[in-house]
Amino acid sequence: MISDRKKRLGSVSGLLLVWLLTSIGTCKMPSPVVLQESLAGQKAKNVILIIGDGMGLSQISAALYSNNNKLSLEQFPVIGFQKTHSSDDLITDSAASATAFACGVKTYNGAIGVNADTVPCQTILELLDTKGYATGMVVTSTIVHATPAAFIAHRPMRVQYEDIALDFLDTEIDLMIGGGKRYFDRRDNDERDLYQELVQKGYAVSDYSAELLEDIRINSKQNFVYFTADKHPITAAAGRDYLPFATEKALDFLERHSEKGFFLMIEGSQIDWGGHSNDANILIEEALDLNKAIKLVYQFASKRDDTLVIVTADHETGGTAINPDSKMGKLNLAFTTNGHTASMVPVFAFGPSAYLFSGIYDNTEIYHKMLQALDMEHHLSAR
Numbered sequence: 001m002i003s004d005r006k007k008r009l010g011s012v013s014g015l016l017l018v019w020l021l022t023s024i025g026t027c028k029m030p031s032p033v034v035l036q037e038s039l040a041g042q043k044a045k046n047v048i049l050i051i052g053d054g055m056g057l058s059q060i061s062a063a064l065y066s067n068n069n070k071l072s073l074e075q076f077p078v079i080g081f082q083k084t085h086s087s088d089d090l091i092t093d094s095a096a097s098a099t100a101f102a103c104g105v106k107t108y109n110g111a112i113g114v115n116a117d118t119v120p121c122q123t124i125l126e127l128l129d130t131k132g133y134a135t136g137m138v139v140t141s142t143i144v145h146a147t148p149a150a151f152i153a154h155r156p157m158r159v160q161y162e163d164i165a166l167d168f169l170d171t172e173i174d175l176m177i178g179g180g181k182r183y184f185d186r187r188d189n190d191e192r193d194l195y196q197e198l199v200q201k202g203y204a205v206s207d208y209s210a211e212l213l214e215d216i217r218i219n220s221k222q223n224f225v226y227f228t229a230d231k232h233p234i235t236a237a238a239g240r241d242y243l244p245f246a247t248e249k250a251l252d253f254l255e256r257h258s259e260k261g262f263f264l265m266i267e268g269s270q271i272d273w274g275g276h277s278n279d280a281n282i283l284i285e286e287a288l289d290l291n292k293a294i295k296l297v298y299q300f301a302s303k304r305d306d307t308l309v310i311v312t313a314d315h316e317t318g319g320t321a322i323n324p325d326s327k328m329g330k331l332n333l334a335f336t337t338n339g340h341t342a343s344m345v346p347v348f349a350f351g352p353s354a355y356l357f358s359g360i361y362d363n364t365e366i367y368h369k370m371l372q373a374l375d376m377e378h379h380l381s382a383r
Helices: 004-023 032-037 057-065 094-103 124-130 161-167 194-200 242-257 271-276 280-302 364-373 377-382
Strands: 046-052 078-083 134-142 175-179 204-207 224-227 262-268 307-312 345-350 359-362
Touching: 046 094, 046 242, 046 280, 046 364, 057 280, 057 345, 094 124, 094 364, 124 134, 124 262, 124 364, 134 242, 134 280, 175 242, 194 204, 242 262, 242 280, 262 280, 271 280, 280 307, 280 345, 307 364, 359 364
Parallel strands: 046 262, 046 307, 078 359, 134 175, 134 262, 175 224, 204 224
Antiparallel strands: 078 345, 307 345
């Protein structure tokens, strides 16, 4: 039997030989496609799921044409499309869609980590935590908002913010960065101080009112929580700039935190809000802010052979269109709604087992494909 390590080395060596033979005289580095092919048969150690809330094709296009016709997503060689509908509506909300990613089940709009019968479902973050993986989330909303909540909480309604905050204490998530401090330390439903309870559990906890995130020296051996705002953080257009820095810190922290591997969910939360308010400037600035984080993640993953990166959206927001009279850097955006739409949204993938994400499939398949990439099919068959 040839060891998996030798197989990987042989695959990579053979691919390098092909590249050398085909690029002599051109002095070109291997393309993203060549890099991707070298990882085709490998399994992932780390999974990074990046969600642009409300980021459909028009939002991606608007960011591209507002950024000198370039985005980091162009480096991702595998592209698919996912169908976003929930169990009770053709048009999903963020809660049902994120639960589909987190649990692999269709559920009703408003549901957080429960199936259509309100039965709690174990999320991929919770599962990997039990297997010794490091886990983390970095978001530009409150950390109790629909998308992050669906990966760690189990509630019948997404608006139960204080109950969702309670659930964060039940799972040993290793890193959290986002807004929502008030749901932990100044609660209406009870007098508990979850901020201090996290400290008592051994977390290093800090927030925007105490110190800047960039001033903190994060101890990779200690679980870490940083609240970026009392409720929701401000928009990127108004000066919020922590997402790229937080992404970089999260990657370094999680890589050091466990030798087993890690799962990181990053959400560009407020692209969605630009769509809801039909505000082209907010939409584009938020998409470009997420692009900075995607660039850092791609650079991290492209230097190694063990990290799968997936970039997608929970749904499209605004029915956004780039209308006639648009020019590079000066777009004429129009909107058909201030709500969500049922449009399919793209999925971009890079890294080991990225090929799984090509094609067209339900959003629930994101969960199954991530577990397959991690070589955890046995868990799929046990469900």
